[in-house]
Amino acid sequence: MATKKKQVARELLFGDLWEFDPAPETAPAGIADRYGLFIGGEFVAPKSKKWFDSISPRDEAKLSEIALAGQADVDAAYAAAAKAFPAWSKLPGAERGKYLYRLARLLQDRAREFAVAETLDGGKPIREARDFDVPMAAAHFFYHAGWADKLEYAAPGRDLRALGVVGQVIPWNFPLLMLAWKLAPALALGNTVVLKPAETTSITALKFAELIRDAGLPPGVVNIVTGAGETGAAVVRHKTAAKIAFTGSTSVGKWIQRELAGTGKRLTLELGGKGANIVFEDAAIDQAVEGIINGIFFNQGHVCCAGSRLLVQESIEAVVLRKLKLRMKSLRTGDPLDKNTDIGAINSKQQWERITELVDAGASEGAEIHQPACELPKKGFYFPPTLLSGVTQSHRVVKEEIFGPVLSILTFRTPDEAVEKANNTAYGLSAGVWTDKGSKYLAVASQLKAGVVWGNSFNKFDPTSPFGGFKESGFGREGGRQGLLEYGELV
Numbered sequence: 001m002a003t004k005k006k007q008v009a010r011e012l013l014f015g016d017l018w019e020f021d022p023a024p025e026t027a028p029a030g031i032a033d034r035y036g037l038f039i040g041g042e043f044v045a046p047k048s049k050k051w052f053d054s055i056s057p058r059d060e061a062k063l064s065e066i067a068l069a070g071q072a073d074v075d076a077a078y079a080a081a082a083k084a085f086p087a088w089s090k091l092p093g094a095e096r097g098k099y100l101y102r103l104a105r106l107l108q109d110r111a112r113e114f115a116v117a118e119t120l121d122g123g124k125p126i127r128e129a130r131d132f133d134v135p136m137a138a139a140h141f142f143y144h145a146g147w148a149d150k151l152e153y154a155a156p157g158r159d160l161r162a163l164g165v166v167g168q169v170i171p172w173n174f175p176l177l178m179l180a181w182k183l184a185p186a187l188a189l190g191n192t193v194v195l196k197p198a199e200t201t202s203i204t205a206l207k208f209a210e211l212i213r214d215a216g217l218p219p220g221v222v223n224i225v226t227g228a229g230e231t232g233a234a235v236v237r238h239k240t241a242a243k244i245a246f247t248g249s250t251s252v253g254k255w256i257q258r259e260l261a262g263t264g265k266r267l268t269l270e271l272g273g274k275g276a277n278i279v280f281e282d283a284a285i286d287q288a289v290e291g292i293i294n295g296i297f298f299n300q301g302h303v304c305c306a307g308s309r310l311l312v313q314e315s316i317e318a319v320v321l322r323k324l325k326l327r328m329k330s331l332r333t334g335d336p337l338d339k340n341t342d343i344g345a346i347n348s349k350q351q352w353e354r355i356t357e358l359v360d361a362g363a364s365e366g367a368e369i370h371q372p373a374c375e376l377p378k379k380g381f382y383f384p385p386t387l388l389s390g391v392t393q394s395h396r397v398v399k400e401e402i403f404g405p406v407l408s409i410l411t412f413r414t415p416d417e418a419v420e421k422a423n424n425t426a427y428g429l430s431a432g433v434w435t436d437k438g439s440k441y442l443a444v445a446s447q448l449k450a451g452v453v454w455g456n457s458f459n460k461f462d463p464t465s466p467f468g469g470f471k472e473s474g475f476g477r478e479g480g481r482q483g484l485l486e487y488g489e490l491v
Contacts, residue, residue, distance in 0.1 A: 020332070020340045022335075022338055022340070023338055023339040023340050024335070024337050024338055024339075025115075025116055025119070025126045025130075025337045025338075025339060027112045027113060027116050028113065028116070029113060029116040029117040029120055030110075030113045030117065030207065031063055031064050031117055031120070031121075031203055031207075032064060033064060033065065034051070034064060034065040034066075035064055035065070035066050035067060035202070035203070035206040035226070036067045037067045037069055037073055037077070037223075037224065037225050037226065038206065038209035038212070038222070038223060038224040038225075039073070039076050039077045039080050039220075039223050039224075039225070040076075040080035040219045040220050040223070041080075041212075041213060041217070041218070041219030041220060042213075042219070043209070045067065046067040046068055046069055046070065046073050047070060047072040047073050047076070048067075048068055048069065048070030048072070048073060050067075050068035050070070051065045051066060051067055051068055052065070052066055052068050052199065052227075052228075053065060053066070054066050054121060054200070054201075054202060054203055055200075055348075056120050056121065056123070056345075056380075057122070057123035057345040057346060057347055057348060057349075057380055057381045058119075058120060058123055058335065058336055058337065058344070058345050058377075058380050059377070059379045059380045060379055060380055060381075063120060063121060063203060064203060066199075066202050066203075066206070066226050067226055067227075068226070068227045068228075068231070069196075069225035069226055069227045069231045069234075070227075070230075070231075070234075071234050073225055073231075074194070074225055074231065074234040074235055074238060075238075077194045077223035077224075077225050078165060078167075078194055078223075078238050078240040078241070079240075080219065080220035080223050081165040081192040081193060081194050081220055081221070081223055081240070082164075082165050082192070082220075082240055083220050084192045084218055084219065084220030084221045085162075085164055085165060085191070085192045087218060088190055088192055088218060088221050089161075089162040089190035089191070089192075090190075091190070092149070093148040093149035093150070093151060093188075093190075094148065094149040096148045096149075096187065096188060096190065097145040097146065097147075097148030097149050097188070098145075099145075099187070099215055099216070099217055100141050100142075100144055100145035100148060100184060100187060100188060101141070101142065101145045102215040102216075103141050103211055103212070103215050103217075104138045104139075104141035104142045104145065105138075106211045106214055106215055107134065107137060107138045107141070107208075107211060108138050110211070111130070111134045111135070111138070112130070113207075114129075114134050114176060114204060114207065114208075115129040115130040115133070115134050116129075116337070117203055117204050117207055118133055118134070118175065118176055118204050119336045119337055119344070120203075120336075120337070121175070121200075121201050121202075121203040121204060122172060122173070122175060122200075122201045122347055123300065123336050123344045123345030123346060123347050123380075123381070124299050124300065124302075124336055124344050125336045125338075125341045125342060125343070125344040126336060126337050126338070126339055126341070127339055127341075128298065128299060128344075132177075133174060133176055133177050134176065136177055136180070136461060136463075137176045137177045137179070137180035138180075139462075139463050140177075140180040140181060140184045140463045140479070141180060141183075141184045142463075143184070143463035143464060144184035144185050144187070144188040144463070144484070145184075145188065147185075147188050147481075147484055148188040148189075151188075151189065151488075154481055154484055154485060154488075155485065155488075155490055158490045158491065159490070159491045160189065160485070160488040160489070160490060160491075161189075161190075161488060161489050161491055162189045162190035162191045162487070162488060162489075163189075163191055163242040163243050163266060163487060163488065163489055164191065164192075164240075164241075164242035164243075165191070165192050165193070165194065165240050165241055165242055166186050166191045166192070166193050166194070166241065166242065166243045166244075166245060166487065167193075167194050167195075167196075167235045167236060167238060167241040167243070167244045167245070168182045168183070168186070168193055168194070168195045168196070168235075168244075168245045168246075169195075169196045169232050169235060169236065169244070169245070169246045169247070169248065170182060170195065170196070170197050170198065170205075170247055170248075171198055171247050171248045172197075172198035172199075172200045172201040172302075172347050172348075173299060173302040173303060173304070173347065173403075174299070175197055175198065175201040175202075175203075175204050175205060176204040176205070176208065178247055179195065179197070179204070179205050179208060181247075181478045181479065181483075182195065182245050182247075182478070183195065183222065185478075185483055185484045185486070185487050186245075186487045187221065187222070188484065188487075189484065189487045189488045191242075191243075191487055192220060192221050192222070192223075193221070193222050193223065194223045194224075194225060194235055194238075194241070195222065195223070195224050195225075196224070196225050196226065196227065196231055196232050196235045197224070197226060198248075199226065199227060199228040199231075200347060200348050201347070202226045205224055205226075206224060206226070208224075209222070209224050232252075233259075236256050236259060236260070237259060241265055242265060242266065243265060243266035243267065243268075243487070244256060244260060244265055244266070244267050244268075245267075245268045245476075245478075245486075246267075246268070246269050246270070247269075247270040247271075247304075248271065249271065249272055250271040250272040250401075250426075250427075250472045250473075250474075253269040253271040253474055256269065257269065266486075267476070268468075268474070268475065268476025268477075268478070268486050269474035269475055269476060270304065270467070270468055270469065270473075270474045270476070270478060271304070271427075271429075271469065271472060271473050271474040272304055272401040272403075272427060272429070272472065272473060273304045273305050273306065273308075273401065273427045273428075273429030273430055273469065273473050274308055274309060274398075274399070274400075274401055274425045274426075274427045274429075275295070275305050275306055275307045275308060275309065275427075275429060275430035275431055275432070275450070276307070276309045276310075276311050276421070276422035276425075276431045276432070276448070276450075277291070277292055277295050277296075277307030277309065277310050277311065277431070277432040277434070277458060278311045278312075278412075278418050278422060278431065278432065278433050278434065278444065279292070279310070279311070279312045279313065279316070279320060279434040280313050280415075280418075280433075280434060280435040280440065281313040281315045281316045282435055282436050282437060282440075283434035283435050283436060283456070284434075284436065284456070285316065285319060285320060285323060286323065287434075287456065288320070288434040288456075289320065289323045289324055289327055290327075291307075291432065291434065291456070291457060291458045292307065292310055292320075292324060292407070292458075293324075293327055293328070293331070294458055294459055295307030295432060295458035295459055296308055296310075296405065296406070296407045297331065297342065297343055297385055297405050298459055300343055300344055300345070300346055300347075300383070300404060300405050301402065301403060301404045301405040301406060302346075302347060302351075302403055302404070303459070304401075304403075304429055304473070305429050305430035305452060305459070305467075306403075306430075306459075307407075307430070307431075307432055307458050307459075308401070308402060308406065308407060308408060309398060309407075309408050309410065309422075309425075310407055310408065310409045310410070311410050311411070311412050311418050311421055311422060312409065312410075312411055312412075313411070313412060313413070313418075314411045314412065314413050317409075317411050321387075321389065321409065324387060324407075325370060325372070325387070328370075328372045328385050328387070329372045329373075331343055331372065331374075331385050332374075333374045333376060333382060333384055333385065334374075334375075334376065334377055334382070335377060343384075343385055343405055345377075345380045345381050345382055346381040346382060346383050346404065347381070348381065349381055351381070351403065351404070352381040352382075352383060354402075354403070354404075355383050355402055355403070355404035355405075355406060356383070358396060358397055358400060358402045358404075358406070359386060359388070359397070359402075359406055361396045361397065362388045362391065362395060362396065362397040362408075365391075365395050365396065365397075366390060366391075367388040367389065367390055367391045367395060367397060367408075368388070368389045368390040369386060369387070369388055370386070370387040370388075370389070371384045371385065371386050371387075372384065372385065383404055383405060384405070385405045386405060386406045386407065387407050387409060388406065388407065388408045388409065389409045391408050391409065391410060392410070393410070393421065393424055395408070398410065399425070399426075401427070415440065415443065415444055418444065419444060419447045419448060422448055422450075423447075423448065423449045425471075426471060426472040427469070427471060427472050427473045428449045428450050428451060428469050428470030428471040428472070428473045429450060429451055429452065429468075429469035429470075429473035429474075430450050430451065430452045430453070430454070430469075431445075431448045431450040431452070431453045431454070432453070432454045432455075432457070432458045433445055433448075433453060433454070433455055433456075434456055435456070441455045441456075449470055449471065450469070450470065451467065451468045451469040451470055451473065451477075452467060452468075452469075461479075462479075463479055463480070464479070464480050465479055465480050466478070466479050466480035466481075466482040466483050467479050467483075
């Protein structure tokens with residue numbers, strides 16, 4: 001009888017016998033039917049006279065028409081940025097800081113609207129957009145506003161000067177946050193910017209252009225051009241750019257590095273990852289399971305620093321796997337506008353096909369696949385949370401970045417073996433270490449070839465802390481004093 005009561009309690013706890021009622025977000029997203037390019041402080045029609053549709057991965061509905069920038073449009077954006085640079089760079093830092101503070105406050109004022117727009121455009125759960133993306137974007141503008149009049153302390157004994165016009169290309173997984181990561185330090189130092197958002201998630205960048213206009217930034221300080229790969233290539237290649245900052249895939253990052261070789265342009269690259277999450281037998285298991293879940297299923301796994309490789313000590317493999325499967329039963333996959341949703345929509349059909357192809361490859365190579373039972377919406381792009389066990393270092397799912405809600409599980413016996421397996425990857429962006437011994441954490445973390453190593457946590461971010469990678473995860477840092485220095489010249 002006692003066992004039966006425990007089973008009933010467990011089923012009640014994890015939702016086998018009851019369901020949450022839908023709790024949809026009803027706030028308007030404020031998305032316009034059509035968006036032009038933002039050049040010289042105004043929205044303008046593209047000279048290319050071309051437009052493309054922005055499709056919501058939630059239900060494949062058309063959200064808006066977006067301008068497709070051609071070479072002439074990119075030229076106009078760089079010309080506007082170059083014209084604005086002398087006055088903006090000479091403006092006292094305290095005055096530049098006021099503009100950044102104003103942007104942060106305006107974003108806070110319209111936080112709910114931006115969160116809904118981000119969810120509709122990108123597919124991430126509304127509670128993540130509401131509780132992480134928008135507040136963290138505002139925090140980056142607040143933080144860098146504070147630096148604007150204190151630049152002499154960023155590099156004591158040296159002068160830190162703006163580089164000029166900066167070209168920035170951002171990805172689709174965190175559109176608004178990546179915009180903040182790049183715009184805030186560049187503007188604080190006195191640079192002007194030409195920014196290109198991802199073609200599948202341009203809406204919040206264009207809505208942010210409304211805030212730029214409302215904040216009264218001088219025309220041309222920030223210019224936003226939209227389009228696909230050809231537009232991005234035009235931004236990267238433009239002779240006016242003093243620096244290119246790119247976040248995205250490793251393959252595109254390699255192309256940019258080749259393209260800029262010998263040009264004298266500064267470059268920072270934040271690329272892909274295949275982060276290792278290492279769990280030792282002395283870790284707090286339940287806490288580690290929550291960290292593992294957050295590390296791989298946050299934002300549907302569309303995270304470059306996701307803990308997509310779980311390395312668990314052999315002696316606790318069975319208990320960790322059992323607890324993970326139980327915890328996954330309570331994850332809710334579905335409508336990203338539902339406040340109860342944990343895993344929303346995959347960003348695009350192309351990305352959904354990529355995830356499906358790699359999981360199928362794992363199965364064909366002998367991996368054991370576990371997916372909890374869940375009813376997926378009939379429209380939109382959805383993929384269930386997935387565990388792949390019984391894999392080896394040679395499996396594609398262990399070597400290649402999947403960029404989806406898919407976790408590969410490997411085992412180790414000793415700390416040295418854990419380090420060796422964690423470092424056996426072309427990437428070097430992130431890692432996590434779970435143990436109750438500080439000395440063990442420090443010993444292991446110091447040997448991991450990763451730009452960020454979390455201890456008994458995962459996916460913890462702060463504007464004051466630098467972020468970046470090694471090897472094929474790129475170079476340069478974003479955030480903190482180190483990220484600020486990437487946008488200046490020391491003299």
